Amino acid sequence: MTPTIQTLFNCLSDGLAIIAPDGKVRFANEEMLALLPVRVGEALPHAAIAAVVDQALAGHVPLPHSFESEIVYAVEIAAPDRLAGHVVRSPAGKDLVLVLRNMTEASVYQTAIANLGTLVERSLREPLQRFAEDFDHLLEIAAPVAAALPADADGPARTLDAGYRLVRQVLDLVHLVQLGAGRPLAADDRIELSDWLPRLLARHEAAAGARGQRLSLESPAAGTLPVIYGSAHWLGLAFDACIDNALEHSDNGTDITLAASTSAAFVRITLRNRGRGLRSPLLRNRLMQPLMRGADAAANTPGLGLGLPLARRIVEMHQGRLALDQELDGFITASIELPTSTSPFASPETDIAQAQRYASDLARLMTRRPRSGGRSAS
Numbered sequence: 001m002t003p004t005i006q007t008l009f010n011c012l013s014d015g016l017a018i019i020a021p022d023g024k025v026r027f028a029n030e031e032m033l034a035l036l037p038v039r040v041g042e043a044l045p046h047a048a049i050a051a052v053v054d055q056a057l058a059g060h061v062p063l064p065h066s067f068e069s070e071i072v073y074a075v076e077i078a079a080p081d082r083l084a085g086h087v088v089r090s091p092a093g094k095d096l097v098l099v100l101r102n103m104t105e106a107s108v109y110q111t112a113i114a115n116l117g118t119l120v121e122r123s124l125r126e127p128l129q130r131f132a133e134d135f136d137h138l139l140e141i142a143a144p145v146a147a148a149l150p151a152d153a154d155g156p157a158r159t160l161d162a163g164y165r166l167v168r169q170v171l172d173l174v175h176l177v178q179l180g181a182g183r184p185l186a187a188d189d190r191i192e193l194s195d196w197l198p199r200l201l202a203r204h205e206a207a208a209g210a211r212g213q214r215l216s217l218e219s220p221a222a223g224t225l226p227v228i229y230g231s232a233h234w235l236g237l238a239f240d241a242c243i244d245n246a247l248e249h250s251d252n253g254t255d256i257t258l259a260a261s262t263s264a265a266f267v268r269i270t271l272r273n274r275g276r277g278l279r280s281p282l283l284r285n286r287l288m289q290p291l292m293r294g295a296d297a298a299a300n301t302p303g304l305g306l307g308l309p310l311a312r313r314i315v316e317m318h319q320g321r322l323a324l325d326q327e328l329d330g331f332i333t334a335s336i337e338l339p340t341s342t343s344p345f346a347s348p349e350t351d352i353a354q355a356q357r358y359a360s361d362l363a364r365l366m367t368r369r370p371r372s373g374g375r376s377a378s
Contacts, residue, residue, distance in 0.1 A: 265339055267338055
């Protein structure tokens with residue numbers, strides 16, 4: 001085998017061995033050597049896998065052939081590792097090629113993330129929520145004190161701001177774990193968008209003012225927006241995350257506009273800003289995954305990259321859709337579409353009451369809309 005081919009095989013993430021017609025190993029790449037104590041010129045040191053190879057050499061199994069096996073450790077420190085194996089005919093000669101993948105090792109990352117989620121859900125959720133509520137109260141008490149300090153004494157204010165950011169970031173992680181573990185947001189709140197959306201923007205006016213940014217709301221005439229149903233608390237968290245993202249990733253002194261429109265049984269709420277976006281749809285979708293951040297944000301902006309993934313999960317659990325779009329002029333639009341016809345968490349017991357409530361809301365909405373055209377003839 002040429003050095004070039006050996007180098008190529010050693011670059012593979014799976015274990016690969018070439019087996020001679022007599023069942024002995026001709027070559028094993030580095031991954032195979034790390035997986036099994038293979039020696040060139042000897043038979044495979046794993047009885048079950050060696051038996052599969054012998055059957056393939058004898059023509060008792062058709063090739064290519066797939067199988068499963070495991071590595072059992074002599075000490076009881078871990079469960080056996082699961083292996084996925086493939087035996088194929090070598091392109092040259094009568095040799096066989098054996099490929100092994102350690103499925104347990106491949107799932108270590110997913111297992112670690114799942115274990116972290118369990119830890120957060122069981123150990124951190126309730127203490128952090130209580131601490132966040134107490135911290136909000138502390139901010140209210142400390143605000144007058146911080147305002148009375150000399151202009152150059154910014155230490156207390158900076159400490160409070162850092163504490164607020166830290167609490168919110170860890171709470172985002174807690175919320176994401178909660179949503180992944182079940183349905184904690186199953187609520188049947190009746191949300192009046194015409195009153196609710198201005199209150200959402202008002203929560204971010206101070207942060208926008210500190211950056212010289214302006215938040216504005218463009219919506220249809222008063223009373224023409226529909227009512228939506230679901231969890232006002234969790235949907236508020238979703239919109240907060242989108243607004244925070246727009247503030248953080250747009251230039252200072254720019255306008256950020258929230259607009260709402262209706263279409264059939266959906267309401268579409270858009271947040272538009274001129275920012276440093278990603279033109280590739282693939283990369284924009286990737287930012288919706290937990291802990292995925294742009295290179296510039298990862299290097300220069302604090303945070304865990306949980307805001308948009310949390311928002312998308314909340315919106316989807318309300319049977320809606322969240323998408324990021326970038327226009328040719330550089331504007332970034334976050335679009336949230338939510339159903340207006342019924343609660344996404346309606347049960348058979350609430351279906352009738354929900355239908356009656358929706359009919360009442362729809363009738364009230366229609367009476368507020370101006371009529372066009374002349375009076376019909378009787």
